[in-house]
Amino acid sequence: MQAPPSASPAASAAVPAAEFLTFTLGGEEYGVDILKVQEIRGYDTVTRMPGAPDFMKGVINLRGTIVPVIDLRLKLRLDDARYDAFTVMVILSVGQRIVGMVVDGVSDVVALDAGDVRPPPEFGGAIDTRFITGLGTRDQRMIILLDIEKLLSAADIGVLNEAVAQAA
Amino acid sequence: MAGIDLKRFHRAFFEESFEGLDAMEAALLRLDPAQPDAETLNGIFRAAHSIKGGAGTFGFAAISEYTHVLETLLDEMRAGRRAICAADVDLLLRASDALRGLLQAARDERVAERSVADAIHAELTQCLQGAASAAAGKAAAATTAPAAGWAIHFAPHPGLFASGNDPLRILRELATLGDARISVRDAALPAFAALEPETCYLAWDIELRGAAERAAVAELFAWVEDECELRIEPLAAGADLADAVAAPALAAAVAPPRALADGAPRSEPRGDGASIRIATAKIDAMIDLVGELVITQAMLQQLADRLDPATGEVLQQGLAQLDRNTRLLQEAVMSTRMLPVEAVFSRFPRVVHDLAARLGKQVRLHSSGESTELDKSMIEKIADPLTHLVRNSLDHGIETAAARVAAGKDATGTLTLRAAHQGGHIVIEVADDGRGLDRARILAKAAERGIACDAAMSDAEVWQLIFAPGFSTAEQITDVSGRGVGMDVVKRNIEALGGRVELASCPGQGTTVTIRLPLTLAIVDGMSVAVGEETFILPLSAIVESLQPQPEQIKRVAAQGQVARVRDEYLPLVALHEWFALPAVPRAAHEAILVIVEAEGRKLALQVDALLGQQQVVIKSLETHYKRVPGISGATILGDGRVALIADVGEIVRLATRAAAA
Amino acid sequence: MSARILAVDDSASMRQMVAYTLRDAGFDVAEAADGQEAYEMAQREPFRLVLCDVNMPRLDGIGLVRQLRQLPTYKFTPLLMLTTESGPEKKQEGKAAGATGWLVKPFNPEQLVATVQRVLG
Numbered sequence: 001m002q003a004p005p006s007a008s009p010a011a012s013a014a015v016p017a018a019e020f021l022t023f024t025l026g027g028e029e030y031g032v033d034i035l036k037v038q039e040i041r042g043y044d045t046v047t048r049m050p051g052a053p054d055f056m057k058g059v060i061n062l063r064g065t066i067v068p069v070i071d072l073r074l075k076l077r078l079d080d081a082r083y084d085a086f087t088v089m090v091i092l093s094v095g096q097r098i099v100g101m102v103v104d105g106v107s108d109v110v111a112l113d114a115g116d117v118r119p120p121p122e123f124g125g126a127i128d129t130r131f132i133t134g135l136g137t138r139d140q141r142m143i144i145l146l147d148i149e150k151l152l153s154a155a156d157i158g159v160l161n162e163a164v165a166q167a168a
Numbered sequence: 169m170a171g172i173d174l175k176r177f178h179r180a181f182f183e184e185s186f187e188g189l190d191a192m193e194a195a196l197l198r199l200d201p202a203q204p205d206a207e208t209l210n211g212i213f214r215a216a217h218s219i220k221g222g223a224g225t226f227g228f229a230a231i232s233e234y235t236h237v238l239e240t241l242l243d244e245m246r247a248g249r250r251a252i253c254a255a256d257v258d259l260l261l262r263a264s265d266a267l268r269g270l271l272q273a274a275r276d277e278r279v280a281e282r283s284v285a286d287a288i289h290a291e292l293t294q295c296l297q298g299a300a301s302a303a304a305g306k307a308a309a310a311t312t313a314p315a316a317g318w319a320i321h322f323a324p325h326p327g328l329f330a331s332g333n334d335p336l337r338i339l340r341e342l343a344t345l346g347d348a349r350i351s352v353r354d355a356a357l358p359a360f361a362a363l364e365p366e367t368c369y370l371a372w373d374i375e376l377r378g379a380a381e382r383a384a385v386a387e388l389f390a391w392v393e394d395e396c397e398l399r400i401e402p403l404a405a406g407a408d409l410a411d412a413v414a415a416p417a418l419a420a421a422v423a424p425p426r427a428l429a430d431g432a433p434r435s436e437p438r439g440d441g442a443s444i445r446i447a448t449a450k451i452d453a454m455i456d457l458v459g460e461l462v463i464t465q466a467m468l469q470q471l472a473d474r475l476d477p478a479t480g481e482v483l484q485q486g487l488a489q490l491d492r493n494t495r496l497l498q499e500a501v502m503s504t505r506m507l508p509v510e511a512v513f514s515r516f517p518r519v520v521h522d523l524a525a526r527l528g529k530q531v532r533l534h535s536s537g538e539s540t541e542l543d544k545s546m547i548e549k550i551a552d553p554l555t556h557l558v559r560n561s562l563d564h565g566i567e568t569a570a571a572r573v574a575a576g577k578d579a580t581g582t583l584t585l586r587a588a589h590q591g592g593h594i595v596i597e598v599a600d601d602g603r604g605l606d607r608a609r610i611l612a613k614a615a616e617r618g619i620a621c622d623a624a625m626s627d628a629e630v631w632q633l634i635f636a637p638g639f640s641t642a643e644q645i646t647d648v649s650g651r652g653v654g655m656d657v658v659k660r661n662i663e664a665l666g667g668r669v670e671l672a673s674c675p676g677q678g679t680t681v682t683i684r685l686p687l688t689l690a691i692v693d694g695m696s697v698a699v700g701e702e703t704f705i706l707p708l709s710a711i712v713e714s715l716q717p718q719p720e721q722i723k724r725v726a727a728q729g730q731v732a733r734v735r736d737e738y739l740p741l742v743a744l745h746e747w748f749a750l751p752a753v754p755r756a757a758h759e760a761i762l763v764i765v766e767a768e769g770r771k772l773a774l775q776v777d778a779l780l781g782q783q784q785v786v787i788k789s790l791e792t793h794y795k796r797v798p799g800i801s802g803a804t805i806l807g808d809g810r811v812a813l814i815a816d817v818g819e820i821v822r823l824a825t826r827a828a829a830a
Numbered sequence: 831m832s833a834r835i836l837a838v839d840d841s842a843s844m845r846q847m848v849a850y851t852l853r854d855a856g857f858d859v860a861e862a863a864d865g866q867e868a869y870e871m872a873q874r875e876p877f878r879l880v881l882c883d884v885n886m887p888r889l890d891g892i893g894l895v896r897q898l899r900q901l902p903t904y905k906f907t908p909l910l911m912l913t914t915e916s917g918p919e920k921k922q923e924g925k926a927a928g929a930t931g932w933l934v935k936p937f938n939p940e941q942l943v944a945t946v947q948r949v950l951g
Contacts, residue, residue: 045810046811047702047803047810047811047812047813048702048750049794049797049813050747050748050749050750050797050798050799050800050813051748051749051797051798058811059790059794059803059811060811061805061809061810061811063456063457063460064455064456064457064459064460064788064805065456065788065792065793066788066789066790066792066793066794066803066811067793067794068793068794097792097793098793099793172850172851172854172939174847174938174939176850177843177846177847177850178843180842180843180846181843183842184841184842184843211887213885214840214885214886214887217885217914218840218841218844218885220914221841221844221883221912221914221935221936222841222843222844224914224935224936225844225847225935225936225937225938226843226847232936329906330899330905330906330928331925331928331929331930332906332907332908332909332928332929332930333908333930333931337948337949337951340951341948366905366906390931391925391930391931391932392931394922394925395925
């Protein structure tokens with residue numbers, strides 16, 4: 001197990017800042033709420049699940065627990081889904097459930113104030129905006145903030161909808 | 169000190185209170201009202217007593233108050249001041265139920281549903297008042313007129329020290345209540361040579377000035393009031409002398425005649441003797457970790473095998489030992505999930521008692537093998553089927569006392585619950601000595617319900633009809649065994665646990681239902697097979713045989729896919745890679761391996777690429793973090809850490825044969 | 831201050847409460863689940879104070895007090911009974927057996943500590 005990369009200095013702004021783990025997907029920088037991240041692992045062999053859609057890569061053994069893994073690049077319909085030395089799995093804990101998410105590489109942990117986040121614009125179909133909560137800006141970088149619950153419930157992982165409803 | 173939060177003790181209080189109630193219930197059911205066993209009564213009393221004390225201490229005043237009446241009644245019973253009848257036992261059982269309800273509500277921080285408890289409280293009170301309406305109006309408390317202070321005469325008896333009391337302590341405390349002027353009377357002090365150091369010769373007169381209440385002063389002497397002469401008079405003279413001596417005099421006057429000896433009670437079985445409670449989640453975490461350890465061990469072994477033998481030898485020895493220790497640890501950890509069957513059996517004395525009373529039958533319950541251990545999850549799942557069987561026996565099996573006597577049998581019927589290990593299985597029997605099954609009636613009913621049957625069937629086949637869906641229907645459902653659950657459901661539930669149900673019956677002599685269960689749900693004996701790049705586990709229990717087919721054994725039947733001819737039978741053939749839609753090297757069936765499986769009486773040939781070996785695997789749930797997948801019953805972790813899926817052969821057979829039949 | 835006290839009660843929650851409270855107040859506490867166990871422990875080491883419940887399996891509180899008083903080491907040791915208000919006769923019986931005094935259940939942690947401090951001076 002690897003700990004998430006160390007956090008950048010805590011924001012001293014009056015507005016309570018939220019922290020996001022950022023990672024790259026097809027050249028863009030994305031972020032998920034750090035509180036939902038359990039750990040980060042290298043990409044392992046996954047066991048394919050019968051009858052699952054392509055973005056559902058299969059399941060892995062996470063210290064004795066069977067955990068599903070989705071490839072976010074395939075889910076978000078980014079065409080270039082390569083598996084190389086930088087490919088990692090971000091293990092997320094959502095409600096009672098644990099899910100692995102394949103990304104192109106983890107970059108940083110950033111703190112964003114409410115003021116740093118803008119609502120998502122219309123992308124006009126290039127990307128699925130249903131799963132985006134907003135766009136954050138940090139040092140001139142744009143970070144696409146993902147709505148992980150929505151993303152996972154769309155991934156049809158069991159009763160996740162229910163689990164998320166309870167967690168909310 | 170004020171910082172001690174009593175809540176920290178609540179958990180322990182509730183746990184022990186529920187245990188106490190269980191013990192109380194078991195003891196009540198064991199109690200013979202005609203000849204109550206003193207120690208049994210004492211045990212029942214102690215349970216109520218502890219709950220009352222705990223409830224009062226930990227802030228559950230209403231429960232304490234309710235239990236007080238119960239305790240008082242029990243106290244009279246154990247002291248022999250009150251005869252016990254069967255109705256009393258019944259009332260006490262209901263009282264313990266109501267108490268359980270109150271405790272559960274308190275534990276869950278709900279508002280208790282008081283109506284039942286209140287009604288029982290009233291009944292208990294009424295029962296108590298049948299005896300001397302004791303509550304002799306306690307003498308009106310002395311009016312505590314404010315006085316300038318108190319004149320206290322305190323003359324301890326010579327033996328005061330022998331009770332561990334110390335006059336100096338009392339005098340010190342007295343001084344904290346106000347301005348105390350103490351003078352000692354040493355008139356009784358003997359010459360030094362005659363002085364006994366263990367005797368108290370001194371007496372004291374104390375003038376205590378201040379606003380201290382009389383009760384506060386008397387309180388300091390409460391422990392010694394029988395061991396001294398004590399007068400407490402208001403300093404502003406002229407007070408009532410009588411009051412000063414009232415306390416000891418009253419105490420002596422009301423000291424009740426000693427009740428029957430309740431001396432030193434012996435050996436109450438304490439179920440918790442050598443056990444501790446552990447949350448299931450912790451055990452499961454331990455099991456997972458041990459599983460990981462086994463895998464790590466296997467991984468190290470694989471690495472060591474590649475080493476040059478000279479350097480590797482010592483390592484190999486160490487690894488062999490690690491292997492042994494790991495297996496032993498795994499077994500030990502797995503065994504922590506095992507619970508004695510007693511956990512389920514213990515509910516039946518009450519079920520049988522209540523049910524027999526309702527049905528107006530006399531039934532005695534025997535059980536044996538309660539210490540036989542079974543996986544915890546299995547224990548939970550057999551409770552309902554077993555309860556159903558017990559209810560059935562009482563309702564339909566055991567006759568009324570009159571009918572039994574007429575048949576020349578003991579008026580009291582016997583229901584026997586037995587559990588035992590038998591060749592890698594657990595066998596649980598529910599046997600009664602009732603009227604037995606009625607062959608003719610079962611056949612008639614089956615015919616009426618449209619269940620296939622004929623008069624030529626063997627007894628065993630006829631008994632199996634009872635398990636047919638739709639056999640038990642509304643007409644025969646009484647409020648006892650009915651509830652819309654038939655024997656078919658019992659059978660299905662037990663089969664879902666990997667078990668079997670058998671039934672034996674003899675007219676006039678009774679019926680025995682035998683349930684055979686695997687030892688644990690957590691492990692399955694499996695055959696690992698390769699399908700493309702994936703490994704699947706097939707449960708060994710479903711496998712009939714495996715073979716490498718000759719080309720002429722495989723036939724393609726129009727519109728029905730392939731069939732395999734195996735020993736003159738044509739079996740539907742399913743290629744697992746197609747079934748699971750996995751990419752695989754396309755190959756003809758005759759170049760592969762066929763595994764013949766059987767479920768629910770139907771056979772199927774499964775085509776796989778290779779047999780990898782037999783092994784016991786630990787079953788892991790896919791549903792915890794993913795979802796149920798058709799044709800898959802779970803997953804397991806292989807020696808190299810990868811996940812393998814366990815095929816649900818029953819479901820595959822069902823779906824495949826249905827597809828073939830369509 | 832670390833006088834060693836023996837707390838005897840068959841109810842684990844009461845025992846826990848008594849022991850925890852007294853430890854919190856700086857006393858050193860040993861625990862026993864019934865009179866017999868307490869008696870055996872008391873023979874092995876002298877406690878400065880024994881607090882015992884009345885109703886217990888094997889050997890009850892009254893019996894424990896009676897037996898302890900007969901040991902030379904416990905001749906003058908304070909022995910306190912934890913009784914309920916429903917048992918005035920128990921107090922008498924306890925006194926007759928040699929108990930120093932009693933603490934009436936239900937009591938709260940503050941009362942317990944105050945009483946123990948009083949007795950141990």
